[in-house]
Amino acid sequence: MFIRTERSIKEFFELYPVVTIIVGINIFLWFIIDFLNLQIGAFIQGYGIGSNYWIGQGEWWRIFTPIFLHAGLMHMLFNSFSLVLFGPALEQMLGKVKFILAYIGTAATANIGIYLIESPTYAHLGASGAVFGLFGIYVYMIVFRKELIDQSSSQIIGVIVAMALVMTFVRSNISILGHLFGIFSGFIYAPLLLAGVKSYSPWARPRPRKRKYEDDDDGPQFDPNRWNKKRKMPEAIRKNMLWIIVGIIAILWLLGQANIL
Template sequence: MFIRNERSLKEFIQLYPVISTLIMIHLILWLIINFLQLPIGREIYQWGVGSNFMIYLGDYWRFVTPIFLHGDLMHALFNSFSLALFGPALEQMLGKFKFLLAYFGAGIIGNIATYMFEDFNYLHLGASGAVFGLFGIYAFMVSFRKHLIDQGSSQIVMTILIIGLAMTFLRSNINIYAHIFGFIGGFAIAPLVLINVQSYSPWRRRRSRYDDDDSIQFDPNRWNKKRRIPPRLKKNIIWIVLGILVLLGILSRF
């Protein structure tokens, strides 16, 4: 469910346009604001950063705009990598509209909690609250919609969630309220967006894109036959992914 099997970046973008667009926005805005340091980048930052004081004065769009902004490269890469890994299954299952509703809904809930519980001078930015909202949806599936997620994926997502929550409290300069309430928001939104949802199947997306002739018999295992992955290698891939996530999170402290 979380191991990507797209054959190219182009195919990934075609299959998951929402995820791809969000990641491009993350990286482009980081380049403009932090790397290129263009004058317009400073204006974007000042206009969009989460500022409790400015929200108090009426800048309510700041409940949304911090989701697109990131403070440093590792921050942007960590959130983008997490989105690329855990978002595609939900984009397929929910569809574009409900995925965006869940993603931004969880992010906004996390930012509202930040406004309520942090002081007026607090500044924040990042998509972490929205990403934790995705984990909230998966946690709801593990708890109440077990038919939508296989056991292996359940173990992976719960392991990543535990690591993410632990790092939330162990690392400095983390918006704890955005993480916790983003997760709670995703969990609360899950029953609304999971109505009439089918379980994730990468073969269904491939069939709809490549098999236009209904008379052609489609074998969902044909890619497995061509590229059979040994079970031991699959386990290694999973732990490699976990290691990369932890490493990126640790490096983002510096």
Template sequence: MFIRTEKSIKEFMRFYPVVATLIIIHFLLWIIIDLLRLPFGETIYNYGAGVNLFIHQGDYWRLITPIFLHANFMHALFNSFSLLIFGPALEQMLGKTKFIIAYLIAGMVGNIATYAFHPTAFVVFIGASGAIFGLFGIYMYMVMFRKDLIDSANAQIILVIFVIGLIMTFLQPNINIQAHIFGFIGGAALGPIVLHRAQPFFQKTYESKSSNDIGFDPNRWKKKHRVPANIRKNWLWIILAILVLIGLLGRIGFL
């Protein structure tokens, strides 16, 4: 579910076009604004960043546009990596339209909360973290109330990753705590709506001869060809190690 097995970027983009597009936007805007420092890049940043005072004065689009902007390369990389790991399964389960709507609404909820705490202050915020925590919220609803959509191994991964992400939210400096918490709450609240007719995730492949060859097998975890538990655990700890490393680097000032 969270281990990427696509053989190429082209294959990934074909199967998960919304996630791929979001990641491309993250890095494209970083290149324009931060790397190349193009003149119109500064304009994009100035009109796209969330600024509470300007939102209070009527710039309501700033509740959405900060979701696509990032402070630096590592900020864009970390959020894109999280989206790469946790976005594809939900995009397939929900469908492209429901996925992007849920993603944006969760991000908006986090940004609205950020604004509500200091509505007239010159507080600037950017980043997709609130939207990504919204994805965690949907997964947590799945773990708690839709166990038919997720197996126990992946449920454990979600629980551990969420706990670590929550701890990092309060330990790292310059983190938008409101966006993380309320983005998560927004995603969890959307869970019963967007998961109403959702189907369990299945790994797509080009090798399938027809769409009928691809489907969800409810007994897939009991079959001998399943991924061994030790491999799943190794991947879990690899992901955790990367997240912890990034968190530690951010804490001591390298990012």
């Protein structure tokens, strides 16, 4: 379930569009807030961070917006990588709508728990509540829906969840309540989300698109758009586009740290 076999970014996007879009939002917001340090980025973070005080003043959207904001590059990469690793199987099993509800719903529940228990001065950001929410759904599968998850995947989840919970209490600057409420809400919502779902299939692939112009016979055919066709991107570049983008961003970030830019 957690071994990625997609042959390209395009195929990954076609199979798991929600996961891809969420990761794209995470990267984009980090880029304009932390990397470019734009004024609009500061505005977004200022009005998006999960501040208990401002939530109490009626800014309810702060229950949701912190899900897409992160405290630096490593925080964003860790949560995005976790989503790429553990999100695709659930997106295929639940479908797009239920997966969005699971991701945002568990995180929002965790943020509400933080608001109710933490002090009015407490502020937080990050998608950890959502990631732990996905863990909670997997834990429910292991306990009550064993037919939906294979034994090796159950063992992987067990180890990952145990390590994540230990690190929650060991590391500093971690929202303990966010993690605990996230995994708890995923476990609680799982019966509704998993109703009627089928187990993950690693052989699922997007259906091939129909050709706009199909030959009626073996003779030469006229394509009116032939002059407008663009050359295809080289296969090596297309398959490794994600790593190329990540590499460029990393180089730019290092240059920025060295005050070259």
